[in-house]
Amino acid sequence: MxxxxxxxxxxxxxxxxxxxxxxxxxxxxxxxxxxxxxxxxxxxxxxxxxxxxxxxxxxxxxxxxxxxxxxxxxxxxxxxxxxxxxxxxxxxxxxxxxxxxxxxxxxxxxxxxxxxxxxxxxxxxxxxxxxxxxxxxxxxxxxxxxxxxxxxxxxxxxxxxxxxxxxxxxxxxxxxxxxxxxxxxxxxxxxxxxxxxxxxxxxxxxxxxxRAIMLYIESIHERRSFISAARAASRNKPILCIKSGRFAEGAAAAASHTGALAGADDVFDAAIKRAGVLRVYTIAEMFSAAETLSRMRPFRGDKLGIITNGGGIGVLAVDALIERHGHLAHLEQSTIDNLNSVLPDTWSHANPVDIIGDAPGERYAKSIDMVLADPNIDSLLVMHAPTAITDPVEVARGVIEQVKTSKKNILTNWVGEATVAPARVLFNEAGLPTYNTPEQAVAAFQHMVNYRKLQDLLMETPPSVPQDFTPEIDKARGIIHLAIHSGRTMLTEPEAKAVLDCYGINTVKTLSVETTEEAVATAEKIGFPIALKILSDDISHKSDVGGVVLNLESGEEVHRAATKMLKNIGKQFPDARLRGFTVQEMVKRQNARELIVGMTTDPIFGPVILFGHGGVEVEVVRDRAMALPPLNMKLARELVEGTRIYNLLKGYRDVPPVNLEELYMTLVRLSQLVVHLGEVVELDMNPLLIDQKGVIALDARIKVTPKVVSDDKRLAIHPYPRHLKQEIVLEDGTKYMLRPIKPEDEPAHYAFMSKLTPEDIHFRFFGSVRELPHSEMARQTQLDYDRAMAFVATVPNGTSQGDIHGIVQVAIDPNNEHAEYAVMVRSDIKGRGLGRILMEKMIEFCRAKGVATFIGQVLPNNRRMLTLCEKLGFTRKYLEDEEVFEVTLPLDQPTKPHA
Known part of the structure; x- marks a missing residue:
């Protein structure tokens, strides 16, 4: 890169x-x-x-x-x-x-x-x-x-x-x-x-x-550089792509349902969505979307208003909008009353606003003025079908003049060819998007909606994790390594559930036994009813071969089921290595829904997390969505909302909604597992039961590999660099936690900014800044750790726990040649040495990353910073045009020690 x-x-x-x-x-x-x-x-x-x-x-x-x-x-x-x-x-x-x-x-x-x-x-x-x-x-x-x-x-x-x-x-x-x-x-x-x-x-x-970037992609060679570059660029301009090879002839055999369901095209969709790239499917659609998005005004919402002189083309536009899951705006009664005063009695009295076929430019202009004033209208599509008594050019001029000062997005659709061609020229010259058909116009509007959603995803501050949790990483890795050292690539069901337990994922109690008699004894100890499953390294999908029997109510039933299971599987799979059975308590929850949650490893983008409708019919229903790890609560919610079953999870009729927060937390914990345990290449929880009480995994399987690669090569998106956390103590005894910033830190960052003096704000931003907008704050907290870093000094405990007292951040150029820094310490605690510690922490990080030069710009009257830079070994040069000092530290030499 x-x-x-x-x-x-x-x-x-x-x-x-x-x-x-x-x-x-x-x-x-x-x-x-x-x-x-x-x-x-x-x-x-x-x-x-x-x-x-x-x-x-x-x-x-x-x-x-x-x-x-x-x-x-x-x-x-x-x-x-x-x-x-x-x-x-x-x-x-x-x-x-x-x-x-x-x-x-x-x-x-x-x-x-x-x-x-x-x-x-x-x-x-x-x-x-x-x-x-x-x-x-x-x-x-x-x-x-x-x-x-x-x-x-x-x-x-x-x-x-x-x-x-x-x-x-x-x-x-x-x-x-x-x-x-x-x-x-x-x-x-x-x-x-x-x-x-x-x-x-x-x-x-x-x-x-x-103004816009369009991509035709056959395959991605450098996944992380692609995602990092696209995330950075898509914040500034639209990126659109067409991906070929959307349909595979067949999927490779997989050890889990997740592996079977995770098609390459679905993974690609998840990756580009994370990068803020809008996907289209035809060349014409790509150019139309690029032109629309490059002319897009600030986007306020997804409700569309329509003005037309022909009811038929208006209905076509509405059909296209609903087919694309768009939203048609409802007019306020006051808007309808206002339109009644200027339109013929036969107008539609609703959205689409049909102003009748003989409408001249003046009628269009008055209607547009009233409709745009309606608070329910976010964007407006103006349509025109040529008639013998109207002039398409005259109408176009009226529209152009009327919408000049509008802050809402205006799209136009003059239906026809030769007769309306001059009007389309006028729209292009005026910078108004124009389209040949109602369907194309609506598609363009939905491109704006989808693009705005992608931008919001890039900028949205995720909620904090509801509860603190520290996984038992070493214990989980120990379970995995025992299996690997015994020559196995599949964990047993009890082993898989033990690994999930290490990450706080609720699982049903499961015990393994070797014989039919032990199965009976264990079932009586657990208590009936129980579920009996075959235990074999060679049989992954147990229910497919009669290896699962549910709701066994007595020891006699367990004995009969186990005997029959061994006999049938012995006939069907005589070479299968049978290790015995697993016995688990039956979990019965009224109104519980069956889900599937898992992960698999894509050959291009690496680990990918899957969520969807679970159960034995999972491959038939194929209701699923995918996301790349790492996940936070916001991304987990987006993943769940991308499925059809989400509507059932919200509750319906007399069925109460499930505990969605617990589901999101389970997905976050699974993401932690995927990030921490590079040995795991495939994982399946199916079914994962969920109701209003929470979630519980009834079945689990995990496939592992001894060939573990580093996170830099394994994950498409750089995970949170938790290894860079560091506890420090200042000379006066004040304790801080130095750690990389998180997206969830945005509220604390606002609070930190509020404690800075006007002078500190001036030194940092070279001007007066009252409050950073959310878009800018998101850029400072939602980092691509490959090319940017920020360390915050937070209070580790007490009533002020989590408060930020200092921050240092760098932007690293794509060539890894220089890192431009900025540092701030809360005004009321300056002079204690925190600023120097933050600078030294960042300098060492950049040096370890191989960055050549550490640079910054300092105002001449910022004496405190100039003195600190001098002590750290920076050289400085005054830039007359910008009236600042440029300070530079080559990173091929050690930082000067404390005086």
Whole structure:
């Protein structure tokens, strides 16, 4: 994950084409033609040893003879020639290359390396960035750069398109050209051996010429860099994606129901939702959504008002809205009364507001004014069908004039083609989204709704966990390791439940026995009724093979059931290793619902948590939702609300609602288990019973592996770095807990800010700030621990427990080169040394992370901070333009000790 030298790729001042050619229809010929026709104003230098000129431009025999160092090289030579070219470019000092050549991975360079491996080794030496190989190339229309072999060039615009498929790139270019859609960047990634989605998203996220980012994804190579970059960029501009390969031909066998249910496409949906990316399903939908979202005004709610001159098209819009689970606004009676005064008696008297077919621009304007004033209307769709007695352009002008000052989102749908085309031009010029059909207009509105929901998810402060809980990690790991050391990958049911118990997840009492007689004795000890289950490492889904018998009421029934079970399974699975039985008490709860809760490991995104409708019919019902760990209470709630069974859990008729808080807590604890125990690769609680009293797992299975990878490689989202917690004691005896900030800390952060003096606020924010908005506070508390960190000093106990007394935070650039810090200590406790401890904690964290430089900006009158920086070994430079000191600490040297 890095943007190092990407400016040479996307904003080069010179381009060399190695493999340029005059041969018609060759890649080298098309590349040169496109570069020369694009209007690029820097040197374009073709390299071909057999031609004096290419396309009328002087050619050079090799890279060594180029008159200047090319910022960007386009390589279109056969595989065997790629390495000599790369060596020359590296010696020359080139910083970026587009490799169009295919087949490098299958072409050997020497006995141990392919051409691709050697190419990447050369590129790594001096951080040369590579786009491709096997790609279509790159276009940056604002600078006239068309370094591609596409048949169609891209026009200028504000949308960036990034694709793994070269074939789709050409189709999109055709589609966009026919509709006048332009691009800020058009990028074909190819095989993503160096420059990947995460790198490009990071670059485009801060590019002022890019208003929206569109992605075509076939597979994700670097999951964490993708999610981190997308989460950061999507806070600033819309990101939309199309994902191919949504339907698998078949699922691999899994040891649990969770593993069988967790399709790759469902996991991808969960991942991009966590990253704030909006998914669409067609090219037309993608461009429509990008245009809509890039023009979107602040979004206030999801209730839509509709004004139309035709009842039929209004009804079509409502049908489309309801089909997409949208919300049609209800008009206030006062709004209806106001409309009665300006509309014909035959108007619809409801939403959609049908103002009758002969409505001129003036009637539209008056209706719009009254409808927008209705507090129930969040956004407005204005529709028009051409008639013989109205002018679509005149009506459009009336609409445009009326909505100029509106703060609500306005969408337009002028139905038809030739007659209404001039009106659509006016809407585009006025910056009002316009659509050809009612369905397209409603889809655009729902894109706004869904995008707003994603943004709210990124910004929403999660509630605190209702109760403190410390899991027994070592005990759980000990149970798992005993199974692994005995050569097993599946825990027994009692072992699985013991692991869940270590994380406070309620399970039914379960005992294992070896013989029929022991089963009878244990059942009598537990008390009837009981459930009897077969115990075998070779049988995972016990109920599928007759390995579960419920509601046994006596010892005789237990004996008969056990005997019959052994006989039947012995016939069906003679090779199965039977270890005996498990005996457990029957749990009977009136009105309880059966759920499934579990986790599995996706090959791309790693561990994923599943929740849904449970029981023996779980694969048939297939009502489930998924989320990536780690989870908090907010994310757990979102996961549950993503299923159909959620509506049943809320209660209905005489059935009371279940204890949802306990369910959310169970999901959070499962998430903790997944984060802590890398040995667990699959887990299943099915059924998990829930009612108004709480939850209890009736059955559990856990699959484990001895091959544990680090969290950095295992989890797609960086978990909370609990290992960085540290208790400290100041010289005056004051105790604090230093720990990374959590999203749940937002209320405490507000309280901390309220205790700062105006001078402290000025020193921190270089101005007067009364209160940070929620959006900004969310950015400071909801961190991607891969690229940002904040440590808070909190009171560990007493009546002020949890209060924040100091905070230090850094933003780390994607290249891990520098960390920019900010530090604040509560005004009433300054002078005790807390500020220095916070700074030293953060400096050591950044040093361990490999950050090169620790930097900050300090106002000249902030003497206390300048003195602290001097003691810590910072150098400083005054920036006259900004009237601040820039303080810098290289992290390749230790922090100065206390004086």
């Amino acid at each position: 890095s943007t190092v030298n990407l400016e040479h790729l996307f904003k080069p001042s010179s381009v060399a084409v190695i493999g340029a050619s005059n041969r018609p229809h060759s890649v080298g010929q098309v590349i040169m033609r496109n570069l020369l026709a694009g209007g690029f104003d820097g040197p374009i230098m073709p390299v071909n040893p057999r031609s004096q000129s290419i396309g009328g431009v002087l050619a050079y025999p090799d890279v060594e003879n180029l008159p200047v160092v090319p910022e960007l090289a386009v390589i279109c030579v056969p595989p065997a020639a790629v390495i000599p070219v790369m060596e020359c470019l590296d010696r020359k000092g080139c910083k970026a290359a587009i490799v169009l050549t295919a087949g490098l991975g299958s072409t050997p360079h020497d006995e141990t390396r392919s051409v691709k491996q050697m190419m990447l080794e050369i590129a790594t030496r001096n951080k040369m960035r590579l786009l491709g190989p096997n790609c279509l190339g790159l276009m940056v229309p604002p600078i006239g750069l068309n370094a591609s072999f596409s048949h169609q060039s891209a026009s200028k615009g504000k949308i960036a398109f990034v694709s793994q498929s070269g074939a789709l790139c050409t189709a999109v270019l055709d589609w966009a050209a026919a509709r006048g859609v332009g691009f800020s960047h058009f990028v074909s990634l190819g095989e993503c051996d160096d420059v990947d989605f995460g790198d490009v998203i990071d670059y485009l996220g801060s590019d002022p010429d890019t």
